[in-house]
Amino acid sequence: MKTTYAAGTAGLIIILALAACQGLSTAPAVSDTVKATPSFASDIQPIFNASCTGCHGTSGGLDLTSGRSYAALVNVRANADPTKFRVAPEDATNSYLVMALENRATNGGKMPPSGSLTGNQIQNIKNWINTGAANN
Template sequence: MKNLNLVVLFLLIISGLACTDNTENLISGPDDGGEEPSGEVSYSNDVQPIFNGSCTSCHGSSGNVSLSSYSALMNSVGNSYGSNLVVAGNADGSGLVDKIEPNPDHGSRMPVGGSLTNSEIQTIRTWINEGAKNN
């Protein structure tokens, strides 16, 4: 009987741990402090690979918002935001940044099914704040 009680207690503890709200790890990994990238951020080397890996399967060249290339991104209009998605020099005023950070002003956080890492978000923020250059 004592062994049965221990097994039940163990299963309850495991069940409780499995049901905890651990959303912190969905936002960042253990090595992902979101530090600012060193040096100038390159669109082609740093930003587009993030979009290719996490965004373009839904936001490719055929949609209203396309992240498939620099020109497509810069010409995409966020209807809910009333302007272009990227405001060069102003990450906080860019709809793109609002959509990839927690609790966006409009709709759901992107990408659907999993968040970008803090480092990826910081790379995009830095690129925009540096003028959103096609480099």
């Protein structure tokens, strides 16, 4: 009887532990490792999901949600400064997206407004742009 009870308790603990792990695995994974040729879908979009879409959702002037962000960024002029593209392929320095991330925006605030992406995340965005800003 005592053994059965112990086994039952152990089983319950295992089930709870598995449930907890499953909860963790649904959290979005944002890589903080620099890649020479980052992929838009695997390396860049997760950054937007974690740090930007709370403000830049489907109803705003800049939609950074998955499936819509690419079309909103690449070769699209910035509202804040129409002389710049939000993303100019192979020219991260003059892409308004990077200017905002590096607090060099000519006519608007730093992005995100509070806090900051990590240096490695910004580097991956720049590497993605400078290697052609592919929708990959």
